[in-house]
Amino acid sequence: MAGLEVAKLLAELLRNPGMRAQPAGTAGQARQPALRLDRSKDRSGWFPCQRGRGVNLERADSGGPVLAAVSLLIHNPGRSRLDVDVGAPSMGTDDVISHVSLPRFWADRTPVHEAARRGEILQLQQLIESGACVNAVTYDSITPLHEASLRGQTQCVKLLLAAGAQVDARNIDGSTPLCDACASGSIECVKVLLSHGAKVNPPLYTASPLHEACMNGSSECVQLLIDVGANLEAHDCHFGTPLHVACAREHLDCAKLLLKAGANVNAAKLHETALHHAAKVKNVDLVEMLIEFGGNIYARDNRGKKPSDYTWSSSPTAKCFEYYEKTPLSLSQLCRVTVRKAAGQRALEKIAKLNIPPRLIQYLSYN
Template sequence: MEVSRPYFFGDIGCWAERTEVHKAAFQGHALLLRQLIESGASVNIVAVDSITPLHEACMQGQTQCTRLLLDAGAQVDARNVDGSTPLCDACAAGSLECVKLLLEHGAAANPTLTSRTTSPLHEACVGGNSDCVRLMVAEGAHLEAYDLYFGTPLHIACANAHVDCAKVLLNAGANVNAARLHETALHHAARRKSVDLIEMLLEFGGNVYARDKYDRKPIDYTRPGSPSALCLEFYERTPLSLQQLSRVSLRMALGTRALEVVSKLNIPSRIIKYLCYC
């Protein structure tokens, strides 16, 4: 068996090229990984890019290997060279089971962000993994966590045209008009020509007149006469009804507590469904 020659590196563990432990975790070879662990191999050994075996397992959604590593004492919030944690990798891979395991072992839902990192919630939105988004929201992931390149998770969901992820975020109370350099989620939806996203954002109170740093409205990113342009034109010409405005105002006032509070109101179920966008 090929064996790397690591050296100790502070409190993190050891430093080496990809080891057999990394390879077994990445490839999902649970039996081999168990044997390596039982023979004394370090589960916190890091490669030159600071990737641990736990990162490797989570990148590939290898649930069994993830469990073995965590049970053997793998550092649940270890950071790679870009600052990403295993939870970021599991969310990016869309591995709901790995995400659950990491959270059960104390993984931080909101790790500190740097100029090079995104949050686990951002990563779930990049991949369009709505189940992971839903779980992270339930775990208290910050809806307005800010990535320097894209902005909030809602920005990323819309930039990638992931309608289901956007709906989860909006229903959880994400700010529909949050801006990065004056650019809103609606600008992203218009660029992607996603009528479904455009309509949903507008129903949640998106500002059809918002202008970005280039002084462009969302409609300026559409082709005249296209379905997305016609949709935005309609909303520019037709103000929201009093009924819709009341729903938007209530939801914005309640913020992240909206679904919890609305479901307990002593009002007809049809109104509750309307307020919850059901």
Template sequence: MEVEKPQPYFFGDIGCWSERTEVHKAASQGEASVLKRLIDGGASVNVVAVDSITPLHEACLRGQAQCVRLLLEAGAQVDARNVDGSTPLCDACSSGSLECVRLLLKHGAKANPALTSRTASPLHEACMGGNNDCVKLLISQGASLEAYDLYYGTPLHVACVNDHIECVKVLLNAGAKVNATRLHETPLHHAARNMRTDMIRVLVEFGANVYARDQHERKPVDYTTAGSPPADCLLRYEGTPLTLQQLSRLAVRNHLGTNAPKAIGQLHIPKILLRYLSFQ
């Protein structure tokens, strides 16, 4: 089998400019034995297709962990960018492959790659797919909870838009800003639009502003159907003062800021009180 020989590439020294190669195909299809034979034969693991996708992108996008391992061990560039600016870690988070995410991070992948106007962060991608375990791992590695994408907003916006309540809980417990805005839209606006009473409750418990108005001067309740459970829930919150539990949680978290989860874990707080500071 003929193997591509590396050539200079004007968009960064990551291999040659090529159509989709046999290395891409093997990585995408999870053909580890074929991929190993190609690598042993001298094939470039950093060869890029016309859309700047590397074999590592292909393997991560389809959760082919064994191929990811082979590529990384053979010198694949862990933070290579495709034409949209996405890194292999973004693709692994999108596919929900925890094993691929672990491998990439172990080999130095950036949990916070510089964002461009055309790409979201790995944490955005994990939240988009509701890949809760990936979300937890990224946060443990320092992924920015407030990474801002021009189209999506913050990861919390993404989790709410895509109806992933478990991701919402993880983000909030980690210290994500509940009232972050994109065009004045808050995560609560999205939860209301999706008619998710349970998500509305979680957000409000963490201090979501039920009176916040978006660019159309609409409050969250304005996106619900009159008389529906989500509408009744929001109206009840609008007309009822915060409980002692809510006030306590907000006071502690506001005082500690984004370090709240770590600081709370270091305090000698009775387990029964921890229930007031987090949401399971």
């Protein structure tokens, strides 16, 4: 099936999660799935879809198994194929698709989810020993590992991973357990997940683990993610870069860690920089730090406004911007900003290797 047809079919399924089936064969004829979704190696991210022969799919306004099946396949790379069952061949045109054939995998919230969420270690161990599925997902594709990670249940995370839980499973929003662990601020959970191969830079179009750590304000998690290679410029369509998030939430420590590691101080989200965020939250310390790291006080957002335009006249932040407009950075400061800009990401690592006096290394490192 051509890529455009695939796109149209998936779009139709997402708009109309309930589907009606009208078998066209005889009552004794072997039936085929109304819809089969096979994982594709095509880099476009779409999946080949085949309508079952002798089956006519029509729109309906009830149920949602097809939508959940599509979401499950997209967010769980371990699944290779999902079959949608249309029921018995004798069903009429008013019968809707009853279920998706995902035995012991696709389910509502399970006892394993509850035990993981509550940190009930013994209960979880008993469930695992009795054969409960540790990769069961809810309708929004949340696994028990997501639950344990979001609530910082480190021992439950260890049990689930030891039992074969998928470390990079995606929920319906695309978040992985590492994203949830960072959102909880649990440094121990983050360490356990990373030790089991969790991707620090999962291919997401939403908030990355580093974004989540900055939202939470966990400087420990931020530093750990930086140390293991987190992308400092990961871009979220809603939040921008991790630096945007740290400044919008006024997490000064997190912002400083990002800047010292080489984050682009003038990275823009719809032309809006971190300095615009600092001005909006009226945080003088944040404004001063961003400017010292080379923040452009004259940058204009998509509304044509400078950061200072978001301050009240005579307020501390307004006076701060007024000072830097009248007093540009010194030559030594400008040199430092230029050198660090050339160093880019991992600036601290690169600067530490320069064959220059230790005092200069400290100055370039903002120590």
